Amino acid sequence: EAQVTQNPRYLITVTGKKLTVTCSQNMNHEYMSWYRQDPGLGLRQIYYSMNVEVTDKGDVPEGYKVSRKEKRNFPLILESPSPNQTSLYFCASSWYGNTEAFFGQGTRLTVV
């Protein structure tokens, strides 16, 4: 089954404690992205990757890092989480071009 898998689904952490949210896709997609979803602001792109070792900033990259060492995986790293990073995070993948993106189930992160 074609899918994008994120882990964990829920995470509560404290300010400043480094964390990683994993994302894996099994469709051999070139493109992968991270979005955050906040009430009233919709989904906003954090970072994206066009292929292995090719990543770039989206609209709201501050406080986040990513890496793409393998085509299927695209982890999101928060080196020093802060409360304003409390949000619902989605990983997405797609083929190159104007094709639909496939989204993971989401990770609800709370930073206290």
Place this chain on the structure above:
Amino acid sequence: EDQVTQSPEALRLQEGESSSLNCSYTVSGLRGLFWYRQDPGKGPEFLFTLYSAGEEKEKERLKATLTKKESFLHITAPKPEDSATYLCAVQAVKAAGNKLTFGGGTRVLVKP
């Protein structure tokens, strides 16, 4: 800057009561307009892609249409299982990383 505005924010329908959701957009060259459905606690699920003004697509009780400034998602004779948040997104011709710009969504509740 690309922008997407969806209206209304919320919609309560009786089962069988048809209605339309609006997605107004401004984009610097449209590559595609996407409709997604999002259920509580889940990631967005792809419904349609529209590429040019005048295009229409249908799936069961849903029909999406596109003009140069807006898109409509028509729900005909809705059932309770159509209750969800419907998201509209645009992708610009120059979109880096297949970036999608989302609207805030329309929450639809269909009562039996």
